[in-house]
Amino acid sequence: MSLLDNLNEQQKQAVTSVDGPILVLAGPGSGKTRVLTYRIAYLVQEMNVYPYHVLAVTFTNKAAGEMKERTEHLLGGTLGGATIGTFHSICARWLRREAEWIGLNPHYHIYDNTDQTSAMRAALKDLNINEKSYTPRSILSTVSRAKNALTLPADLSARNYREEIARRAYERYQQILQENDALDFDDLLLRATLMFHDYPEILQRYRERYQYIMVDEFQDTNSVQYQLVRQLAGNDGNIFVVGDEDQSIYRFRGADFRNVLRFRQDYPDVRVILLEENYRSTGTILQVANAIISHNKQRVGKILHTAREKGPLIAVHNAYNETEEADYVCSEIQRLQREDQYAPGDFAIMYRTNAQSRALEEAFVTRGMPYRLVGATRFYARKEIKDALAYLRIVHHPADEISLLRVINMPPRGLGEKTIAALLTWSRQVNTSIYEALQTWRTAPEQLPVQPNFSSRAKRLLRDFAAMWATWISVSQQVSVPLLLDRIMSDIGLHEYLLRKDGDESRWENVQELRSVAADTSPLDPEEALTFFLEEVTLVSEVDNLPEGTNVPTLLTLHMAKGLEFPVVFITGVEDGILPHTRSFDSPDDMEEERRLFYVGVTRAKNRLYLVHTFRRTLWGQEQLATPSRFLRDIPKTFIETGKQRSQRRRMARLTPVDDSAPRRRTAPAAKPGSQQFAPGQKVRHAIFGDGVVVHTALSAGDEEVTVVFQDAGIKKLLASFAKLEKVI
Ligand code: ATP
Ligand code: MG
DSSP states (O other): OOGGGGSOHHHHHHHHOOSSOEEEEEOTTSSHHHHHHHHHHHHHHTSOOOGGGEEEEESSHHHHHHHHHHHHHHHTSOOTTOEEEEHHHHHHHHHHHHGGGGTOOTTOEEEOHHHHHHHHHHHHHHTTOOTTTSOHHHHHHHHHHHHHTTOOGGGSOOOSHHHHHHHHHHHHHHHHHHHTTEEEHHHHHHHHHHHHHHOHHHHHHHHHHOOEEEESSGGGOBHHHHHHHHHHHTTTOEEEEEEOGGGOOOGGGTBOTTHHHHHHHHOTTOEEEEEOEEOSSOHHHHHHHHHHHTTOSSSOOOOOEESSOOOOOBEEEEESSHHHHHHHHHHHHHHHHHHHOOOGGGEEEEESSGGGHHHHHHHHHHTTOOOEEOSTTOGGGSHHHHHHHHHHHHHHOTTOHHHHHHHTTSSOOSOOHHHHHHHHHHHHHHTSOHHHHHHHHHHOGGGOSSOOOOOHHHHHHHHHHHHHHHHHHHHHTTSOHHHHHHHHHHHHTHHHHHHHHHSSSHHHHHHHHHHHHHHTSOOOOHHHHHHHHHHHHHHOOGGGGSOTTOOSOEEEETGGGTTOOEEEEEEOOOBTBBTTBGGGTTOHHHHHHHHHHHHHHHTTEEEEEEEEEESEEEETTEEEEOOBOGGGGGSOGGGBOOHHHHHHHHHHHHHSOOOTTSOOOOEEOOOOTTSOOOOTTOEEEETTTEEEEEEEEEEETTEEEEEEEETTTEEEEEEHHHHOOEEEO
């Protein structure tokens, strides 16, 4: 069987057009990513292109891994030499390789958000700028925007005082990064672009190497990324990009879907290929998606049809509050597993903001249902993990002051702020890194131009620390990363410290988890393995923290869901103010982006789609009445299951008993009317509305008015004497 047999005509065309610039524009689920993968296999297998000449850029490390795997599978072998990765990871590798040519320490390390904030905080302090008036976060976002637009500090506009502050902070921040041999995420792209700009001979080498360039999710590239692609492809390279303007959702990070237009202008002889068949979703889901996106004005309409069946109607559910919302999601997941043989891993629950995950997580935990969470409490953002990594960093790169300051007194070893300040001042006076200064002081103090001014206790503590530090560095050249980590952790007594502080093992277990990640890195020579490990760890994007192969539901933000697909998708919090987010209310452009985000979520679903909103929601500590999202109004009613259809379906399902082991609820007749019989939290059953929970009761005109949230029928206010509610125990 040929490689091309698994593709439709348009897809075949895209795969076999190998020369010149090609742009594939197509809607979700039309096989863009599939085409890109097949194209790599085709080039290697049919066109005898050496994998070494292939460069494929994807959006997440996970996608890159999948692409490698799929291509290798298609080829029935390994794909040695091809470069497949995210823009960031690929640039990191190039910069490391060319470091010496461009005046960069080859052992540079990569700062993540928290490191960046510390560095910016330090910059503001150095400039005597009040952190309260100019928060590190706001200045960092200006810096990020500047970098993504290829603007250096000297070129940043400073038309007013605020901008001047930002410019100076940017400048100082860069100096701090440089002093620490560090680059932030944006620098990776910026420095690579500058490298190609400033060193034509390097660019020439890369152009000769990368004769076939492919970019997935092209609509979400920003200016620097576009520039990189442009530089490498030149005017006559074989450049193949795929994307969907309707799925551009990273504007806030500088993504600009007008890059598609730029591409067309820069390559006037581009071949545009459209894919029109969706292989992912049912007819109903696709029509719902089309109805939503067609309300955006800034778009070129596309044709997208599916050969799949119509499938079930979508569910729009109104829950009382976020707790009931989460309960509803969990019980639907359990029901679908029971009735329709879905596996736990078939479900995804998506939300607009990270804060929404808490209520969902609680519901999963309460029911003892395992899940994986992408986002907020990311593994690598945990304090103990960052501490452990900081230790590895100072071993890998002793000049890394930010990491050192993070751990010099962690676990607390009596090195107070005063001592640390004295240490910093003294290292500046002797004009070397803290590491060098400490080691000279420890071994040959007479060689120092200035002696430090420490208390005798601090002297002892610092000598001990410096000695351990030197030992770790020599150990690191001899043993694997896990063993090095063991050695450091035992020297600093982290396990005992965490146990003492928390009274349990959970944080230490996280550190052990990190150890097992380290054990998975390729067995290169110890030094290289450490470099490799730290690089990988820093680059893992949030979505990549999913433990692979675990068969459990996934909780993730809509932004993280890009490019993925799931048999059943729940989108929660489909409310005005959340989706669309309040921030977008005053800006038509932002509103269109919110709509695209909703569209991305909807189009992740293969078979079933649930849109859930609440009546009241507590979010960010505030309880408010919620309004259903305006986007819901764009969905024709014919695609939404009505309460009646739902009950009917339920009744049918109940006729076919599947799980006899499930505990049955007992019902009891309610007591006499007239007195207060119900209390919030009471589970009840109604002849028409089905099962529900009482959320509020009040005596009114001698009768009891009960507010009930029904699983299917939503919220109802009922009079107890008429409603004949049964209490469910
Ligand atoms: P998105 O815009 O969401 O990233 P996409 O255009 O990249 O979507 P893919 O993820 O490549 O779409 O494909 C969607 C699904 O359809 C995948 O499961 C893929 O394997 C399947 N698919 C694509 N083309 C075909 C085909 N010709 N035959 C069978 N299945 C296909
Ligand atoms: Mg894709």
